[in-house]
Amino acid sequence: MKNLNSPPDEDEIEISIFGPGYGESIVIHIGENNWIIVDSCIDAKTKRPVPLQYLEQIGVDPKTSVKLVVATHWHDDHIRGLSEIMNNCGSAVLSCSIAINTVDFYKLLFLLSNNSMMKNTGLDEFINIKEILQKRNPIWAIENKLLWKMDLRKSDQQCEVSSLSPSDLPFTYALTDFSKLIPKDKENKRYIPAITPNRASVVLWIKIGDFYVLLGADLQEEGNAKTGWSAIVTSTLRPTCKATFYKIPYHGSKNAHHIGVWTEMLDKNPISVLTPFSRGDTKLPTGTDIQRIRNLTENAYSTALPMQIKKTKRSHAVEKTINETVKKIEQNIISTGHVRLRKKSAMDIKVELFNDAVFLTNLVAIVLFMLVATFVVTTFTGDNQGLSGQPKHHAAATAAEKALASIFKRQIDSA
Numbered sequence: 001m002k003n004l005n006s007p008p009d010e011d012e013i014e015i016s017i018f019g020p021g022y023g024e025s026i027v028i029h030i031g032e033n034n035w036i037i038v039d040s041c042i043d044a045k046t047k048r049p050v051p052l053q054y055l056e057q058i059g060v061d062p063k064t065s066v067k068l069v070v071a072t073h074w075h076d077d078h079i080r081g082l083s084e085i086m087n088n089c090g091s092a093v094l095s096c097s098i099a100i101n102t103v104d105f106y107k108l109l110f111l112l113s114n115n116s117m118m119k120n121t122g123l124d125e126f127i128n129i130k131e132i133l134q135k136r137n138p139i140w141a142i143e144n145k146l147l148w149k150m151d152l153r154k155s156d157q158q159c160e161v162s163s164l165s166p167s168d169l170p171f172t173y174a175l176t177d178f179s180k181l182i183p184k185d186k187e188n189k190r191y192i193p194a195i196t197p198n199r200a201s202v203v204l205w206i207k208i209g210d211f212y213v214l215l216g217a218d219l220q221e222e223g224n225a226k227t228g229w230s231a232i233v234t235s236t237l238r239p240t241c242k243a244t245f246y247k248i249p250y251h252g253s254k255n256a257h258h259i260g261v262w263t264e265m266l267d268k269n270p271i272s273v274l275t276p277f278s279r280g281d282t283k284l285p286t287g288t289d290i291q292r293i294r295n296l297t298e299n300a301y302s303t304a305l306p307m308q309i310k311k312t313k314r315s316h317a318v319e320k321t322i323n324e325t326v327k328k329i330e331q332n333i334i335s336t337g338h339v340r341l342r343k344k345s346a347m348d349i350k351v352e353l354f355n356d357a358v359f360l361t362n363l364v365a366i367v368l369f370m371l372v373a374t375f376v377v378t379t380f381t382g383d384n385q386g387l388s389g390q391p392k393h394h395a396a397a398t399a400a401e402k403a404l405a406s407i408f409k410r411q412i413d414s415a
């Protein structure tokens, strides 16, 4: 029987991936009460950094137990709460992409730091992080660099954390990207456009004994051998063993997919976890992304229900009902989804799902249900003849919500 609040055993590896629908964070127990935190997100209910909240919940003192904190890139869905984490993990080594250690990036932060339009963009968080980094002497991550290692005395195992990116060319590009963003004289830059693709993202390769983990951050693929995933896959310097656990990059988007990762860097059917991204019109992964991932592994999970359901041509009224239903569900999803792997031995690996986390296979049932709901609404409201009846719509929407809620409940209970 699973217990969210119990810590892993001393010799038990844990990888917890958190994602509340916006944001992402990874917490790893490498053994003997030594922990790593990668990125941070905020719990929508408590407004606290999720990794700290979780460690407290399972009785782990972050001050002494967290040994490494990595910021993979500076987008605000990955760094919210990170300065608080760094402050609370006094004995941890900090690591960041080398791309932010540039004159232009610091200049950009300085120029924009007084701009009230920049609130909530992650910039204010990054200014705090920058100050901490300056005091704490961070390790700058670049391709094929061993960032940190530790000998686990009792088990006689070693843990090594290496960065596989950014490679040299994206690093050079990042320099140009940042310099372009610096406002020219008298130009009032009101916002920083997102730098896409996330060229300077830090992809991590973690070895714990003979267990290998690939954390894809938000690194994208550009079809250029010297950038993105192509640079990693074709590198002759990268590790040649295969990972059992994969944090799927960039919220499952096709822009971050490289088949070589699956064929050359991962075991067969790797345990693969994504965090969905839902903000404004951008919703990842799409239905096609989910299908692609399901074709590549039988062990795919998401920390929350992906909100993008494949668009089919529907009438306006049906579309409206579905949108309202989805929006209500979206509003109800405020708890932080959590996929947790715990491994005692090669034969004893378990994956547990908490809150809104889903096993992606079950999504088929949800998508099918949405199609049936569409059919019900269309048929019983006479919508296709333009005779839509408002009360019936609401009844259908409520029924759809109830049924979806029961699917979620079953999903959670069976986890």
Ligand SMILES: [Zn+2]
Pocket: 024, 075, 077, 078, 218, 250, 251, 277
């Ligand atoms: Zn992201």
